[in-house]
Amino acid sequence: MTHPDGRNDDDEHRRPELIRQNRVERRRAKIREEIERNRRGEYSVPTWVLTLALVLVVGGWLALVFLS
Template sequence: MSDIGQPEQPERSAFEVRNRRLDRRRERIREQLRRDRAGDHKVPTWALALLLLLFIGGWAWLVFSA
């Protein structure tokens, strides 16, 4: 539905919708890569890896000691 005097927007095909969705996804990925390469990390990678290792080790200890 359009206002009086305003032309109706043509309906988009499934191909156009899918293509636009892929373009937006690619742009989000590019933006994420740009931020990652800038190095604006709040927590160093080694600290996250250590935290994960401690978590898995603690979980394994609970499972095997029970």
């Protein structure tokens, strides 16, 4: 529908304040869902943490082999 000043209803949904607000609300919902999953025990370790642990273990083992 068109407003008397010539704006469309769709224009109201594209205002920067609403876009920013929607983005903040989605981010909060995502964080809330992650906290709920973690409380239920569905926590998983991020891949980069597992990769870092593997690199440290292999690097330590290689250092032990070559430096001793």
